[in-house]
Amino acid sequence: MLKVPEHQVAGHQALDGHLGPLIDDSGRFYKPLQSDERGSKEMSFYTSFSSNTRIPEHIRRFFPVFHGTQLVEASDGSGRKPHLVLEDITSGHSKPCVMDIKIGSRTWYPQASEDYIQRCFKKDRETSSLSLGFRVSGLQVYGNKESEVWKPERKVVKRVTGDKVSVYGGSTGILAQLLELKAWFEDQTTYHFNSCSVLMLYEKKLLGPKEGGSTAAEVKLVDFAHVTEGNGVIDHNFLGGLCSLIKFISEILTNPDEHSPRTCLQDSDKNDFPTENGAAESN
Amino acid sequence: MLKVPEHQVAGHQALDGHLGPLIDDSGRFYKPLQSDERGSKEMSFYTSFSSNTRIPEHIRRFFPVFHGTQLVEASDGSGRKPHLVLEDITSGHSKPCVMDIKIGSRTWYPQASEDYIQRCFKKDRETSSLSLGFRVSGLQVYGNKESEVWKPERKVVKRVTGDKVSVYGGSTGILAQLLELKAWFEDQTTYHFNSCSVLMLYEKKLLGPKEGGSTAAEVKLVDFAHVTEGNGVIDHNFLGGLCSLIKFISEILTNPDEHSPRTCLQDSDKNDFPTENGAAESN
Known part of the structure; x- marks a missing residue:
């Protein structure tokens, strides 16, 4: 018995008779x-x-x-x-916090049609892709109360990461995983991951007297419909965006109260730090 | 007494009554x-x-x-x-080998005029900037004979780097210097170096019975007319291109006979691995 995923935050969705996963x-x-x-x-x-x-x-x-x-x-x-x-990456989770981040300042690739290139080029300039090297495609974050779910809005990345040191920091946290991925991207010349996303995911546990916090975080790459051959060249577009995301997260972990990441978000406030598909519906 | 530089390989030149350095x-x-x-x-x-x-x-x-x-x-x-x-970076040199490499898959910046953006966008797509993350803006290479000077042509980067292990490898070689620069670019969020070049330079010594080879190599960043403020974000465009150049050089040093860098050059053969201003005139 197949059903519609509850925790999908980006891409086509199988709701209301549409085609989706x-x-x-x-x-x-x-x-x-x-x-x-x-x-x-x-x-x-x-x-x-x-x-x-x-x-x-x-x-x-x-x-x-x-x-x-x-x-x-x-x-x-x-x-x-x-x-x-x-x-199914969210399988086994009941309250997965998920962020889908499309990596790269450029989401098009040279072999695409001129029409496709121009559409992507426009969108990259209108969103944070060009300035930050990545954009948030979708987001679902649970708060500490039973019914609280955070919706994408201004400064949400700071809120999400600011109080989630256990998720983002540490030897098995998201930052360590992104650094591992980066080392591979500095070397691999087989694939160019155009318009791919990094999915960051962890299970939210409700805060109680003696419990709370979050479980281990996972990083996954998703969406490979525009992957092209690397032909001996590294994927400098993906790598540049990944390095920017890494710096972004490590900055917030190191200086949670400093202004530089906030400045950076304000810069993209023109675009309201837009997500591509709005907030995910949560159960 | 001011005079026209002999070893300039890119940019406006002060020849024939033109304005130049x-x-x-x-x-x-x-x-x-x-x-x-x-x-x-x-x-x-x-x-x-x-x-x-x-x-x-x-x-x-x-x-x-x-x-x-x-x-x-x-x-x-x-x-x-x-x-x-x-x-004057070439001061003190008599036969400087110089390569001017414009870094980044994108040479424009968001604040530029729409006309400027479109012209750069077109050129980035026509040259190796888009595919490799950098393009050769100018080049001057001396051979082992008194009068031999290499002009830019297909596969020239392979020729230049392939037999110059002393220049590119080692703890003080160009590769080590580029890696030092990369570490800084992974961290600095003050400047975005749009359309800047990395200049790689070394003195050619003529090969004799007991002499020959090259002296210490230097890496310099040049051309800052399009630098913009970083606003707390790393320069992912420059960093991506720099990583690609590093991979390119290290690949040739590691596997001088393997095909991957050649493949990569052949990919840009469509554009004849173009330089922006042709070969520099040599004395």
Whole structure:
């Protein structure tokens, strides 16, 4: 029995009869294969990546597990359609806090159509992609009260990260994982991850007299419909944006009360630090 | 007595009555202050940078020394005009090999005029900037014979770097210096170096029975007419391009016979790995 994911924060959503991803109870995520080039490109990537023996294991864990493709009933009622079968990253969570961050100051790639390039170019300039090297595509954050869910708004990144030292800092926190990913991007020249997102995810626990805080955080790369071949060149666009995100998070961890990250957010206030799809609906 | 520099490889040149930089015999380089915004921006940068106490000494050495401004007779005969007085980087060299590499996949900046942005955007796409994250703006390389000078042409970067392990490798070589610069760019959020170049320079010694090879190499950043404020964000555009250049050089040092850098150059062969101003004239 497939159902609509509760914690999806970006991308097409399978609500109200639209085509979108589905999940099952065994921890699998069914993503409709887009019928245009994007679908075949994303499948090519997963196929190439999962059979590439030169990917270190500590890097492979940053990618959703790929279980092949499968014909399943599409969410828009259009019948059985091919879907990518992936790991459901939010499986096992009841209150996952999720941030989807599209990496890179440029989300287009040279081989794309001129129309596509111009649309992306415009959007990159209108959002924080150009200034920060990344933009928030979607967000879902639970507060400390049973019913509290934070919606994307100004300075939300500061709020999210400011009080989450246990999630972002430490040897297994998000920052350490991003640094591991960075080391790989300084070296790998096989793939260029155009318009990919870094997903940061952790389970919110309610604060009680003796409990509270958050569980271990996970970092995942998602959305590979625009991956191109690296041809011996590093992915300097992704790497630059990743370094900017790393600096952003480490700055807040080091100086939670200083102004520089705030300045940086104010800079993008012109765009209201926009998310692409607004806040995720929460259960 | 001011004269036209012999070893300038990029930028406006003071030849045939044009306006361009001049040098004297004491090691100073006189760069005409462009009368538009570029001149004032470059001076603002040098003034800010030279008085900025937060720049570490080991980073300051990557920048030309700034001696203020001075009214001198302009090279185009238009009378006494204000010039930036800088360190002449090629001073003391008789056969300097110089490469001027414009860093970044994007050479424009958000505050520029729409016309300027569109022209840069077009050029970035036409050259290797977009694919490699940098492009060669100018080049002057001496061979082992008295009169031999290499002109920019296909695969020239491989030729230059392939047999220059003493220049590019080692603890004081160009690669080590670029890595030092990279560490600073991962941290500094004060300046965004739009459209700046890394200048790599070493003295060619003629090969004799017991001599030959090259002297210590230098790395300098030049051209600051488009520097903007960082506002708490790292310069992810410069950093990405710098990382790509570092990977490029280290790949050739590690595997001089492997194909990946060549592949990478062939990719930009469409553009003939163009320089912006052609080969420098040599003496």
